[in-house]
Amino acid sequence: MTNTHLTIPEGEAAPIPTGAPGVQLYPAPFEAVVGLLRQGIDTLAAAERFPRVAIPPVVPRALVERAGYVKAFPQLLGTVHSFTGTPAQWKELAPHAVEGGAWDSEQRASDLVLLPAACYPVYAGLAGKELAQPERFAVEGQCFRQEATSEPGRLRSFRMVELVTAGTEAHCLSWRADWLEAVAGWLRGMSLKVEVEVADDPFFGPTRRLFQAAQRAQELKYELRVPVADGLVQAIASANFHKDHFGEVFGFTSEGAPGNTACTAFGIERIVLALLHAHGPRPSQWPDSVIAAVTGGS
16 A cells, blocks of 8 residues: 555644634645545545536625525625725725724625535526436535634634535435445544434524424434544534425426435535544554545555
8 A cells, every 4th residue: 555644744733723713724734634535535426427616715695695595594604895985985994904993894795705605606507407317516615604603623714525416306315325324434434433413504593493493304414423622523524405495496407397406515624623633633643544544545
């Protein structure tokens, strides 16, 4: 077996705080593990054809409005604001940019928002199509969510890799079940203590409990939960079935009916944190068996 440790720099991989909760810097050993995880996901996905789509860190505001994200999760969404006034108007505000104060008082929301989930632009890209066969995509995005806590792994800026499919209900349910099993096996192969649980999303507002109960009753979301720090277990991956929500919203069909969708999502930073917690802060010293499991090898 090739000594993959040669690709991991010496030193500790602990993230570096920036002073802003949930926003961190990542040293070279951490990023080396991120690269190995991408390799592992590629290995898992090799049996299927997943065209890659590069997702930008900002998306049209109209997209997340249409998809229902604004209505369901307004507390998490980050908007993009900018100054659209005149030079004369800025002259009044400019001193605040140095002294501190309300230099942003004339900022206005633009037509963009920060990407909340990597898969959303894919569904919009299927708008109006009849899917002759199931569609598949592999996406990665730098996502943002305005998390309310700053516990380890509860990041506001984070990377999400997703494998996505669209087609009939039967296809999406079977695909989701296969990927839930595959990802659980992959993570357990890394000697991580994985619990697979029915879960719900953090809906907001007076109807949140109703939506969460319905989501759990229909088993639309499964999370793979792993310790990421002492006494702290978090979801590091998930397998989701959206039914025909996005098919209805964006008008794509499969076999003449609104298309169904499913996705498998990987929280990249959280998986690295789980590995650091399980195997120590220096990835260059991890057992060869762990490195091989991360990359999908044997």
